[in-house]
Amino acid sequence: MSSTPTKVILDCDPGHDDAVAIILAAGNPKIELLGITTIGGNQTLPKVTRNALTVLTVINQLEIPVYAGCSRPLVREVEVAPDIHGDTGMEIHGYQLPEPAVDVVPNMHAVDYIIETVMNNEPGTIVLVPTGPLTNIAMAVRKEPRIAERVKEVVLMGGGYHVGNWSATAEFNIMVDPEAAHIVFNEKWPLTMVGLDLTHQALATKDVENQLRELNLNIADFMVGLFGFFRQAYKDAQGFDDPPVHDPCTLAYLIDPSVVSTQKVPLNVELHGELTLGMTVADFRAPAPADCHTQVAVKLDREKFWNLVIDAVKELS
Template identity: 60%
Template sequence: MTPQKVILDCDPGHDDAMALLLAAGDPRIELVAITTCAGNQTLEKVTRNALAVCAAAGIDDVPVAAGAAGPLVRTQMVAPDIHGESGLDGPVLPAPTRSIDPRHAAQLIIDTVMAHEPGEIVLVPTGPLTNIALAMRQEPRIVERVKRVVLMGGAYTRGNRTPAAEFNIAADPEAAYAVFDGAWPVTMVGLDLTHQATATQDVVERIRQIGSPLSDFVVEVLRFFTSSYKEHQGFDAPPVHDPCCIALIADPEVVTTEDAFVTVELTGTWTSGMTVTDFGNAYGRDHNTQVATVLDRDRFWDMTIEAIRTLSTARQGGAAS
């Protein structure tokens, strides 16, 4: 089976770090580029975090480019209550071992998509969708060349930034609107799905038992994430949102989806950033999005833990040689 080529556009972030590890450690995924966008923290911080995760996991051969420092038109928002002042509080972050690609993230996305055959690249945005919207605007041809967009964002029943809006969509609603409105296949992996991906203590213990520096790093990531989610959102175990996108691509059986029409509310006084989701035909619009609804949680954690084990083994083998 040929691995699926993926561009991961992220804002690390604890769950973004988990998505990076799953994308790098699952053999069904080929991570071809990493791009960063201001979201959970400032662009400088999330880019530094992405490089730190790469250093921890031995991700040495994938270009990393920094992108948008803020949303298209709105005031920037960050999430220090969940991710801390660094954006990845908890573990000791290793020093980056590599430099940033000089291109803007949007340009790296464009260059990568255009260098591959149509239908080869899947875009996986796990933060605000600013870089994706900028790339669409700069080079509209990528829309017809990208195989699909699998994004972490939105919800069909709830929000977490506001009662109506999930953080990634609320952070840049105009960019999100452009992505959902684009003529490419979109899959929305929203809160209704990701809240099923809880990192319970038995999961943390399974990761701890791998017994490697990387697994220790992940345990510390989840320790802080557990504490912040308990304090600020009342979860006994934190949901790791972002790796659900990678899991769906690697193994479609992990996630159940349902077709719907999805758009983003831009003008509502109390509902800006809401992902309005019509599973029926209330608006008379063609369904434009696959909406993730049910997670096979055991299968998800099995593949995530195996990816951490694989990366740990590779790191230990490299150190031995």
């Protein structure tokens, strides 16, 4: 494995699991978190942007720039997930969130930041990690198509090849802006879909909470508070006993590919089905074509995954 850190732009909509993704990205030496871009998703753009700034304040990583992005899908109405993430987008139990000590970078839209960063770095060095709706990424590649051949990889949290959560067949990030997802999936950059089939293996169990609580560290207490709200919300909304922590699985894959097993398959997004709008369709008819540029995450090494998260908490503390 290369000793050079992977340069990452994290495009997110914090969100409880996005907060953990920020912690893992900022706290692992194999990731160089160049910047955070925000996208309306789990809650409205102002709320998720504030949440990103709050997380950076909690973990004392104020030098990481934050750029606000698109406030709505390409063609559809705004749809958020208060039943999972609460009215603020990052409701928490038993922990007092600080006021953000940093603000967004003024006068630059997230889409322009993505384009500028990719174009100003060597080809094949920037990884885009979207963990929310794909509107910013789609807008960036439409505005500047040359980024598609310069991006090293897109590793996204979204979709599912056997399961949905916002409908019977579609996952939230894809379904709320399926047109953007269709654009991103059909560009020829290498793309890894870390979908629900994988992330439902990343459960924040009571054992995980206890490991964090025993650290007696501020960031660990923050995460325990997040999981407290998240657990009850997932129990009420979807019947989970323990909440799946989706978004940091993308970073775990980049840090150590042995944590997340993948399979190369053609992928596409359904735009027209009455019952299947937003479905991510994976063609498992083997073998994948020689020119296949997409793959799906299939199996998580849960112990390695949580060790990475806990190590990041220790590193940041």
